[in-house]
Amino acid sequence: MATAVLTGERENYLNKEYGIRSWLLTTDHKRIALLYLISVTFFFFVGGFLAMLIRLELLTPAGDLMLADTYNKVFTMHGMVMVFFFLIPVVPAVLGNFLVPMMVGAKDLAFPRINLLSWYLYVIGGALMSHCMLTGGVDTGWTFYTPFSTAFTNTKIVEAGLAVFVAGFSSIFTGLNFIVTIHRMRAPGLTWARLPLFIWAQYATSLIMILGTPVVAVTILLVAAERVFHLGIFNPALGGDPLLFQHLFWFYSHPAVYIMILPSMGVVSEIIACFSRKRIFGYEFVAMSSIGIAVLGFLVWAHHMFVAGISLYSALVFSALTYLVGVPSAVKVFNWTATLYKGSISYSTPMIYALGFLGLFTMGGLTGLFLACLGIDVHVTDTYFVVAHFHYIMVGGVLMGYLGGIHFWWPKITGRMYPEGWGRISAALVFAGFNLTFFPQFILGYVGMPRRYWQYPPEFQVLNVLSTAGASVLAVGYVLPMIYLLWSLRYGKIAGENPWGAAGLEWKTASPPPTFNFDETPEVTWEAYNYEEIPAPAEVTFER
């Protein structure tokens, strides 16, 4: 339906068809990416609202905003929503869905209908989780350890478990789709060694989704069976082992954090290359380190269980393996830094996010090494040190990478430029707010404040107040892009095919792209990041 001709607009994936049915029944990977964008953003703000409640309660040492049981539910739902409905899907389902086919020169993913099914599974899981929250929620922590979750608590474990189970299949199908697409649908001439690092990152992420997610799925099944039928598989009173639950849970949930970070690392590679106008230094090393992270990430799970009762011998083994998994991440950080050296740097919004990522991810990663040390872990496990560590990676890493990616590919997705001034201000606010929120938490944890506690000794208040103050700044930094990105849809400067002068097949087609991505299947005869051949944009003008 070429209704686009009425406005004189070129036909693209947005205006090809109108109406709610054309969106809800679409099989176009780009439209599905936007469906995900909307639903993922919704859950981000739900999780963010819950975070706000946490920080408000922790402004004062006393538990005066809510009951202890309520607080348990608030941090649990914050964790569950953020982990399963934001962090795990966000970059693969939004940016990955949009870009993977384009970056490999294909017309769509290998299985477009399964892609749509993935989104529906996500929505159904999200609906179940929302219903669960509205009717009482869960209070076990997002890790729902047994036997509390199976034999003691009265909260809605089975419903929350079902929500996660369904969302898990969304994840599995996305990973499956990406692997097949990358193997089978690359354009002529696009060998593995010419793929953008974003694709390598998505591929590695998909491997983890395929191999890890089913284990947590069956674990949830066992927990549900235990609750419903009063079994004793994880209940020590009935001969079961609570640590078996933890082994099965973390076998997935540790690699899951690599599902979260790897795609953002891919985004960072693309952004740093573009805004240094240089090929990523050590391309092969960065590509292989993605695979390395995916593989090694499966060998370290029991570092979450050092004080839970595993044998000292196995703790030593897992500690050594955990140090090892830091190596490929470090390789990436060194290579990104080397890329910046003597590059032609421009500080666009995406670049500010990417540079912020470099610093914050490094801090988060290094503090992970602190935790890998058994002696230190004994003191800081289950304190705010751990909370700070993973928020540095989840928020300072994953979220910054995602926001950088959204800004970088916004012109491609929408055909419009966002206002650069506001972009930079928001990025700066996010960076400043983030550090103010989470750096004090390292100190809090080190001096002994436990996590998941709703009251604390008065001497911890100053640091908590700083943290909450930072959270307010962070919140502003997140709301601003919502406003100006939406504004840009109508009033933003029209973007051309390649406003950044970036390398990559996605930039060789119109913005927004036509439904089948390319007018003709491209034939690739150049290496990735061929910036020496691509002219820098003469002037990328930004609206103030």
Add this chain to the structure above:
Amino acid sequence: MSVHISSNKLNVTIWITLMCLTVITAWVATVDLGPFNTVVALAIATFKALLVVLFFMHVKYASEKLTKVIIISSVFWLLLLLILSLADYSTRGNVRIM
């Protein structure tokens, strides 16, 4: 996917082999081999599984190396789960196993 077409003879031969192995494994279970009962049972099961995978699922005739990589990797990953969990359970000391 392979364009190899299995002959009826091949299919039936594999089927008969699987049936025989089923009878054998049930019978061997009644013989006292000490700790080797488990080993033999698993070995027979693995051999049966290999027959199904290689012949009925055409993996032997697959021109595609990737299929074999996927199967071997998944089995390897499962073994990772089992073995690294055992690293904890077998060294706890308070519970006597192995």
Add this chain to the structure above:
Amino acid sequence: MSDSPAGVVHGTAEHHGPELRHHFATVEQQRDSAALGMWLFLATEIMFFGGLFCAYLIYRLWYFNEFAVGSRSLNLLMGAANTVVLICSSLTVAMGVRAAQLGKRKLLVVLLLLTLVFGLVFLGVKGVEWHEKWEKHHIPGASFNASDLARENPQQPIDQNHEQIYFSLYFVMTGVHALHMVIGIWLFAVLTWYAWKGRYTPEYHTPIELGGLYWHFVDVVWIYLFPLLYLIDRRH
């Protein structure tokens, strides 16, 4: 090599049926992609059952007596019969794929129907076994009671709670397997219908191949479940 980048269509335009989806360049690419997708899905299934095998492994090592006693209380004849039934069904599936490759529609339908019959027989036998367990109070939960097993096995003392763990794993593992059988039966019913309608030809029978892969996988899982659950300790 199907892993190389998609080639440009050679020579004259290929004639292809409506089955070729627009985003694929050739029928081969579509078929290879579908097969790869199914194998990846089976990889997830290996890990899904794998979690259960991990729980089984740990508890068998911890509670060997209870596992041995519980295993002996299962009906060996029915377990073996079910193993035979599934192996026969794998034969009919393999022959069905061959029939599809050779374009023998009627033979394909007969073989698919036979597969369905075998699948239903398997579930029937399973149902009988579970009913037996129900009557003996061996189903985990409020009414679980394995004191009869304790009496019958004085040489291997058992703890009731640990025995319940064996039966919990037995029911979860055979239950999840049975669920996969139900899905397989439904899948094959659909395939039989379409085969009857003449949808599958030597050029296009990918759903038969993929359905076959799924069915064989479910058979392989049972090939392991049988010795692990039924044959733990049957020495005289």
